[in-house]
Amino acid sequence: MTxxxxxxxxxxxxxxxxxxxxxxxxARANLSPVVIEGEPSSTSDQPGGQLMLTxxxxxxxxxxxxxxxxxxxxxxxxxxxxFGAELVTEKVTKLDLSASPFGVWVGPTDTEPTYRAHTxxxxxxxxxxxxxxxxxxxxxxxxxxxxxxxxxxFFRDQDICVVGGGDSALEEANFLSRFARSVTIIxxxxxxxxxxxxxxxxxxxxxIKWLWNSAVDEIEGDTKVTGVRIRNVVDDSVELHPFTGIFxxxxxxxxxxxxxxxxxxxxxxxxxxxxxxxxxxxxxxxACGDVIDDTYRxxxxxxxxxxxxxxxxxxxxxxxx
Ligand code: NAP
Numbered sequence: 001m002t003x004x005x006x007x008x009x010x011x012x013x014x015x016x017x018x019x020x021x022x023x024x025x026x027a028r029a030n031l032s033p034v035v036i037e038g039e040p041s042s043t044s045d046q047p048g049g050q051l052m053l054t055x056x057x058x059x060x061x062x063x064x065x066x067x068x069x070x071x072x073x074x075x076x077x078x079x080x081x082x083f084g085a086e087l088v089t090e091k092v093t094k095l096d097l098s099a100s101p102f103g104v105w106v107g108p109t110d111t112e113p114t115y116r117a118h119t120x121x122x123x124x125x126x127x128x129x130x131x132x133x134x135x136x137x138x139x140x141x142x143x144x145x146x147x148x149x150x151x152x153x154f155f156r157d158q159d160i161c162v163v164g165g166g167d168s169a170l171e172e173a174n175f176l177s178r179f180a181r182s183v184t185i186i187x188x189x190x191x192x193x194x195x196x197x198x199x200x201x202x203x204x205x206x207x208i209k210w211l212w213n214s215a216v217d218e219i220e221g222d223t224k225v226t227g228v229r230i231r232n233v234v235d236d237s238v239e240l241h242p243f244t245g246i247f248x249x250x251x252x253x254x255x256x257x258x259x260x261x262x263x264x265x266x267x268x269x270x271x272x273x274x275x276x277x278x279x280x281x282x283x284x285x286x287a288c289g290d291v292i293d294d295t296y297r298x299x300x301x302x303x304x305x306x307x308x309x310x311x312x313x314x315x316x317x318x319x320x321x
Contacts (some may be wrong), residue, residue, distance in 0.1 A: 014035075095311045167195055174202055215231050
């Protein structure tokens with residue numbers, strides 16, 4: 001039996017803008033949150049979510065001159081710590097959400113849980129699917145992007161390309177055509193997956209060009225993108241195109257593996273929440289950020305939803321404890 005004194009009020013899982021905003025709010029509400037922030041990944045030497053892979057962020061309000069992704073996350077961490085949030089640089093290995101207090105493990109899972117918590121805020125984020133090329137890691141944030149809304153502005157008057165044939169790719173291409181000189185859509189088949197209305201819009205856009213039956217073999221450039229080697233999958237011919245920007249828009253995957261069998265998910269795999277709230281299908285478990293967001297996927301919307309989750313958790317604790 002766990003000593004009730006050992007049960008934490010809030011454990012936040014994840015340390016992107018959603019998790020850290022939830023931490024700031026719950027810390028300022030005197031709830032002493034523990035943030036299990038994850039571990040450095042192969043693409044970043046610190047946890048902190050997708051912004052750690054971003055160079056310049058120019059659309060986060062409050063930074064008129066822009067801010068780098070890592071700087072923004074370092075500031076959010078420091079702000080959470082200033083109010084007493086405890087940051088643990090580990091990965092959650094197991095969650096038991098069957099009953100409150102919930103069990104949270106870091107490290108081995110065949111022992112007692114590392115933490116027990118009255119509420120859990122899930123902010124595990126999502127990943128953009130990537131092509132799997134070695135060059136992607138090197139050039140992400142240096143001409144390679146997964147977010148037109150974030151980075152389109154940097155490609156004014158350039159010839160750039162978008163990979164994918166779904167709604168995301170066409171939406172990104174349409175958006176990018178406001179800035180770029182030309183936008184070439186590279187799609188691996190000769191027909192699109194995107195909805196008819198998006199197809200019509202893209203096909204009517206004079207700045208958008210098409211490379212059908214085409215796959216990216218390699219992205220060229222040491223410190224910035226200088227060209228894209230593209231293979232025609234029908235005749236196997238390869239051609240180097242001098243694109244200076246490439247947007248990969250082949251879908252996203254929410255990070256739900258830790259709890260997919262314990263919480264309701266939507267049909268598209270994103271974690272389901274009730275209406276405008278952050279309440280999941282388990283009372284006392286809240287969710288925020290990209291793991292619930294199949295629409296906006298912005299740092300500022302993630303931060304906003306982290307705030308909602310913190311307030312929901314605080315009210316839940318008030319009502320239950
Ligand atoms: P998606 O519908 O799954 O489309 C992914 C596209 O990327 C497909 O065309 C796929 O090719 C291609 N692709 C996948 N893996 C690839 C790889 N390894 N190499 C090259 N190409 C690859 O994903 P999405 O476009 O992100 O859309 C996700 C959902 O959100 C959809 O339901 C979509 O309708 C919705 N959405 C809606 C809007 C809107 O209505 N405004 C905007 C964005 C997204 P194949 O076609 O050959 O499989």
